[in-house]
Amino acid sequence: MTHAVLNEIFSSYQGEGAFMGRPQVFVRFQGCSQRCRWCDTQAALPSKRSIFRVEKTPQSMIFEDYPNPVTPQQLNTFLSRFSDRFLSLTGGEPLDQIDFLETWLPTLHPDYEILLETAGTHPHLLERILSHIHIVSMDIKLPSSTGEKSHWEEHRAFLEKSLQKKLYIKCVVTEDTHDDDLFQLSSLIREVRSNIPVYIQPASPTPSFNDSPGQKSLIRQMNLLKKEIPRIFLIPQLHKTMGLL
Numbered sequence: 001m002t003h004a005v006l007n008e009i010f011s012s013y014q015g016e017g018a019f020m021g022r023p024q025v026f027v028r029f030q031g032c033s034q035r036c037r038w039c040d041t042q043a044a045l046p047s048k049r050s051i052f053r054v055e056k057t058p059q060s061m062i063f064e065d066y067p068n069p070v071t072p073q074q075l076n077t078f079l080s081r082f083s084d085r086f087l088s089l090t091g092g093e094p095l096d097q098i099d100f101l102e103t104w105l106p107t108l109h110p111d112y113e114i115l116l117e118t119a120g121t122h123p124h125l126l127e128r129i130l131s132h133i134h135i136v137s138m139d140i141k142l143p144s145s146t147g148e149k150s151h152w153e154e155h156r157a158f159l160e161k162s163l164q165k166k167l168y169i170k171c172v173v174t175e176d177t178h179d180d181d182l183f184q185l186s187s188l189i190r191e192v193r194s195n196i197p198v199y200i201q202p203a204s205p206t207p208s209f210n211d212s213p214g215q216k217s218l219i220r221q222m223n224l225l226k227k228e229i230p231r232i233f234l235i236p237q238l239h240k241t242m243g244l245l
């Protein structure tokens with residue numbers, strides 16, 4: 001597919017991970033094959049939304065609606081509204097629209113720095129666009145957190161492929177996160193490359209999810225992880241705490 005189904009394009013500050021606080025332009029793709037329990041983004045729903053929105057002027061928070069799908073050229077025209085050259089490809093799951101990414105990314109001006117935000121479950125798709133990506137922000141989906149099946153083998157293959165890029169990991173924990181999953185996360189990091197930065201994020205409550213970790217659970221989970229993972233960080237979601245997009 002050389003057309004993309006988008007959710008929104010806007011400018012804001014990165015709210016998670018190693019580039020937290022950095023101004024960015026976000027291209028949010030529609031559709032995601034996962035169903036994490038805490039996810040409240042419309043973008044995770046199947047990619048059938050006929051309308052997406054684009055911020056009228058940078059950081060105005062005023063949006064205009066446009067019809068899906070879009071061509072690479074149309075997307076580049078929308079991006080020309082924004083002067084920032086740091087782009088976050090987010091979702092949903094951007095890699096679910098790999099044919100579009102493969103066509104579109106080579107058309108972007110080389111000044112752009114591209115950060116891919118992904119659930120890290122499609123290593124075979126990543127390799128099709130990796131040469132155009134500068135930074136990989138990979139989630140590790142702990143099954144006891146997401147309520148979904150595990151993806152340990154896919155995560156391992158994805159991490160191994162991403163090592164040639166700037167790489168960091170994000171991992172959401174809940175009150176229900178099992179120690180077994182935390183041990184498995186630690187072993188994976190140790191085995192692939194122990195100095196990968198890992199950002200632990202307590203799940204935020206949503207209208208249908210109320211299982212954010214309490215203080216005691218979070219401290220216990222972090223104590224367990226920090227013995228095993230040298231570059232570990234505990235951070236909230238900046239955009240939610242500051243009321244940003």
Ligand code: SF4
Nearest residue numbers: 032034036039044092
């Ligand atoms: S991977 Fe991301 S977008 Fe998809 S369901 Fe999970 S939190 Fe939502």
